[in-house]
Amino acid sequence: MTRLALGALAAAQVAYGLAPVRSPRMTRGVVALMLAVSAVEAVQARGWRRGALPAALGGALGFASEVAGVATGRPFGAYSYTDRLGPRVGGVPLLAAAAWAMMARPAWVTAGWLTRSRVRRVPVAAAALTAWDLMLDPRMVREDYWVWPQGGRYEGVPASNFAGWFVVGLGVFTGFAALDGAPAGADDDGALALYAWIAAGETFANAALWEQPVTAAVGGTAMGAFAAPALARRVRA
Numbered sequence: 345m346t347r348l349a350l351g352a353l354a355a356a357q358v359a360y361g362l363a364p365v366r367s368p369r370m371t372r373g374v375v376a377l378m379l380a381v382s383a384v385e386a387v388q389a390r391g392w393r394r395g396a397l398p399a400a401l402g403g404a405l406g407f408a409s410e411v412a413g414v415a416t417g418r419p420f421g422a423y424s425y426t427d428r429l430g431p432r433v434g435g436v437p438l439l440a441a442a443a444w445a446m447m448a449r450p451a452w453v454t455a456g457w458l459t460r461s462r463v464r465r466v467p468v469a470a471a472a473l474t475a476w477d478l479m480l481d482p483r484m485v486r487e488d489y490w491v492w493p494q495g496g497r498y499e500g501v502p503a504s505n506f507a508g509w510f511v512v513g514l515g516v517f518t519g520f521a522a523l524d525g526a527p528a529g530a531d532d533d534g535a536l537a538l539y540a541w542i543a544a545g546e547t548f549a550n551a552a553l554w555e556q557p558v559t560a561a562v563g564g565t566a567m568g569a570f571a572a573p574a575l576a577r578r579v580r581a
Contacts, residue, residue, distance in 0.1 A: 346388050346534040349381040354541060361549040366487065368428040375439050375446075382446040385534035394524040398452070399445045401523065402516045406444025409512045410436040420508035425490045444516070447476050450539035451513075452520050456528025457536065457574035462521050469520070470513030472539070472570040477509045479546045479563035482556065499559055533578070540575055543567035 360366060360374050386395035411434040413420040429437035455469035482499035484490055496502030528536070547564030550556040 346381075346385045349384045350534060350537060350541070353377055353381045353538075354545070357545055361545070361553050368430075368489075371428075371487070371489070372430055372439060375442050379442040379446040382449060382535075382538065385538065386449050389531045389534060390524060394526070395449070398520045398523045399449050401519045402448030403441040403445030405516050405519065406448075406512060407436065407438075407441035409508070409515075410440045413508065418508075419504075419511050421492065421496075421502045421504035422494060423490055423492045423505070426488055428487075428489050443480070447473060447539075447542070448516055448520070450535045450542070451476070451570075452517060452524075453528050453532040453535035454539045454570050454574045455517075456532070457577045458570065460527055462525045466514060466517040466521055467510075468570075469517040470510050472567075473513045473516075474506050474509040475563070475566035475570060476539075476542065477506060478566045479542075479550070479559060481505060482559045482563075483550070483554070486556075498562070499556075528578075530581075536574060536578060539567070540571040543571040 356374055356377055360370055363370065383396060383399065386399050389395055409419065412418065414424060414435040417423075425432060425435060425437055425440075429439045431438055451472040452465075452469045454472050455465045458468055459465050478498075481501045485492060485500050492501055492505070494502065496505070498506075543564065547560050547567070550563065551560035
């Protein structure tokens with residue numbers, strides 16, 4: 345089931361990347377599909393309590409931090425969402441929760457192959473999740489899904505955003521450690537594959553299709569720094 349879901353997601357993302365015009369409906373559809381695939385993988389690998397519950401916690405904490413961020417500018421900096429991602433609560437699209445939920449477990453599993461320490465795994469996973477945002481934020485800003493009115497040095501995004509992602513990630517993965525602190529293993533291959541696929545796919549898309557070489561270089565290097573050694577350790581295991 346997980347392999348079929350990952351294959352369907354990969355096909356949809358390739359079609360999305362090649363589309364001459366990417367509409368908000370297409371973006372919302374890809375996000376929803378990615379959330380579904382991540383949820384299927386989590387439940388199949390760990391069951392509802394240790395698989396779905398941590399991911400749901402990640403989505404809830406991430407969404408709450410976004411609501412606080414839009415209202416106060418903390419912890420990410422001053423920004424706002426447009427209406428292109430659909431219905432909003434507190435100025436934040438409901439799909440924002442999906443973004444946190446769908447990549448939290450892949451980052452957690454990837455970190456689990458990089459360290460066997462439950463304590464060290466928390467900041468490593470937070471950094472792996474933040475690395476993904478180095479891919480996500482520039483593209484979504486370019487396509488007018490959210491706005492940083494004061495801009496920033498990295499593709500129009502301020503450093504405070506990534507610091508905020510790391511801080512919130514620490515909270516998210518502290519919850520993961522409490523709910524599912526088991527070491528990464530073969531049952532978690534789907535989540536590792538998802539992280540590696542996103543790293544490789546978005547690097548290629550930014551470099552070859554979307555003409556965003558800076559995002560490809562920075563985001564690809566950041567995600568690759570986690571994905572490549574994690575994959576290597578999984579192969580050796």
